[in-house]
Amino acid sequence: LLGLTDVAVTPGDLAPGESAELLGQTYVITAADIAAGQVENTAEAAGAPVATAADGTPDAGTPLVDGTGAPLADATDTSDTGTEPALDADGNPVTIADPATDGGVDDPTILGLPGDLILTKTVNRSSVVVGDVVTYTLTIQNGSTGALANIDIVDTLPTGFVYRASTAVIDEVAREPEIAGQALTWPGVVVGAAETITVTYDVYVGNSAGPGDHVNRAQGFDALTGAPRTDEATATVRIEAEPVFQCSTVIGRVFDDVNHDGYFNEEPQEDRMAITDQTYYGGKGGKWFEPEPSEPRQEVGLPGVRLVTPNGTAITTDEHGRFSLACADLPRDIGANFMLKIDDRTLPVGYRMTTENPRVVRLTPGMLTKMNFGASMFPxxxxxxxxxxxxxxxxxxxxxxxxxxxxxxxxxxxxxxxxxxxxxxxxxxxxxxxxxxxxxxxxxxxxxxxxxxxxxxxxxxxxxxxxxxxx
Structure with missing residues (x-):
């Protein structure tokens, strides 16, 4: 395996019953070795037979000879210590207790290697809402011919996800994880040779988990060294927005602002429950100082006008100039600014804006917000x-x-x-x-x-x- 030849051992001269060692040689484990699950090494020792001096030490200068006076051939032996090629019931190589009597024919030394652990992660639901319970499944597969012990499985939950106590099971046997923050750890897991084990557990989707994609990450580590023993496995869950409590809907109208005051004069009184920019204040914008007309001329909506949000969403007004954006945004507790702009190229010929364009309003979670746009024919x-x-x-x-x-x-x-x-x-x-x-x-x-x-x-x-x- 090492490719060494004619390497001297220490000591170089051996008396009967003595032994020598060859130390400091290394071999780098390759990907092919890992795939095979083991490495085999064979060594051969050779030495010239020599006479023994009066003090019992080898006399290197006096080789032993045969009946014809010729030196005896070198004595050789191939390694038969270490392990048998056979494996025990757990998939581990069998150790030879007495190579002289149990080893049989010369055999190589076999070193079992930790094979590839394959970790996969799945979830039973890809789309959830706050308050749901999801089940995660971890599968750990040992592709080697030897058992692998001392594997710590660490599973990190997304923010806002909470482990449901007493639901963790490893191969149908209840086993609670160690919990530290969002990390769940099952220490000292043993995966037998060519074995696959399964870990399942349930998780609550908490209120602090906002809408969007949430990734759960798991990985196996060596319990002794902390080194990764598997690739990272992930599972993604998408939390859908709750339309009543999290979404903010925007409605409004693009209207013909006959009196150029920036307000839709035909606004129905029953709509006043919505957040709106239509509360009348004289002098809006600092330019208009006349009081609100007591009998304003009728103002109608403008159909077919296109409005665009900063993220590219485009909507078109209906025959009455109305528009709506369901779940226009998902503002946080303190609210969020929302912008909407009219494409003035879609206004009727000769019309120009009488209100701000674009307009910005403050959205509140779960609230309906109204924003109107005025346009009129100007000389x-x-x-x-x-x-x-x-x-x-x-x-x-x-x-x-x-x-x-x-x-x-x-x-x-x-x-x-x-x-x-x-x-x-x-x-x-x-x-x-x-x-x-x-x-x-x-x-x-x-x-x-x-x-x-x-x-x-x-x-x-x-x-x-x-x-x-x-x-």
Whole structure:
């Protein structure tokens, strides 16, 4: 096995009844050895017969000779100590008590190796809710020809899972584990040769285990060294959300905000039990100062408008502009923020938002939350600009300033959208055009702060004349 030849032993000269040893030789166990379950080693000793001196020590200089005077052949022997090739009832190699009488023919020394332990883990249910009981099953298979003892099986439960006392069984024999936190340990497990044992136990799904996937992990370790003896085995359980107590549902409407106040005036009174953003306060957003109209014009829902959540969930309003998100989120005890945004490309032509977009509300577990979106048709006040409206140093000409003041006075009472359209000349850089439009927008907002009564929307666009054909 070691591949050693002509290696001297210590002592090198042996008197009758003496023995010598060859120490310090090593062999590295291979994967093939593990698969075979054992390694075999054969050694042969050889020595020249010599005479014995008067003091009883070997006389290496006087070899023994035969009748013709020729030296005797070397004496040799092949190892027959250690074990027989046979195994006992437990699968362990049989030790030879007296090699001289029991060994029979020369045989190799057999060393039984710890074979591969295969650990698998299963669970009887893949989907559960809080309060359920699940059963885990561990299977440990010994693939070697020898028994394996002192195996500690350690099973770590997910957070929120609680072991159900007096349910652990190993091969139909009750055996409680040692419990330390979430770790369950069965110490000193013995797995016989080519044997498979099964461990089962029950676990409660506790309230502190939140929705989602929960992984249970188990592994076998050597009780003496603590080294792993198996790969890690896992089993996954998914806890489903409890719709009444854990989910938060969002409902709402996208409506035609006729009076541009950001509130749905047709909100039914019986809906006031829900958490809502529809409680009226004069001056919402700091821009609207008129009291709520006593007889508001009818406001209707806008159908076919798409709304999107940050995780990509998309919903579309029905024929009445309504939408709902069942179990929109699973907020913790203190709640969680939830965002929803309208894809304004799906609004009717000419409509613009009168409410925040996106909107953020605070969700509470088990509560219904309402968030409405307003949009309306706005008159568009268009301001056409070009480089001629500015001086050489980039300042606005007096005529432009006067025109902006007149514009602000005209749209102060009627919600409108201001669109700045810059006609860029050939070769004029976009950077210069954007800078001039920003200057104009700042002037409009300065004037608006003294006059306007609603949140003004200013749009900006750069327009260029089509390039003339070179042909």
């Amino acid at each position: 568009v006040a268009r301001v056409d600009l070009s480089a001629r409206a500015f001086t050489n140093d980039g300042e606005m000409r007096p005529e432009l300033r006067a025109g902006l003041q007149s514009l602000v006075n005209q749209i102060a009472a009627t919600p409108s959208v201001v669109r700045l359209g810059y006609q860029a000349a050939s070769g004029e850089a976009d950077r210069a055009a954007r800078s001039r439009m920003r200057r104009v927008e700042r002037e409009i907002r300065r004037l608006w702060s003294d006059t306007g009564r609603y949140a003004l929307t200013v749009e900006r666009v750069i327009e260029r004349a089509p390039q003339a054909s070179s042909q």
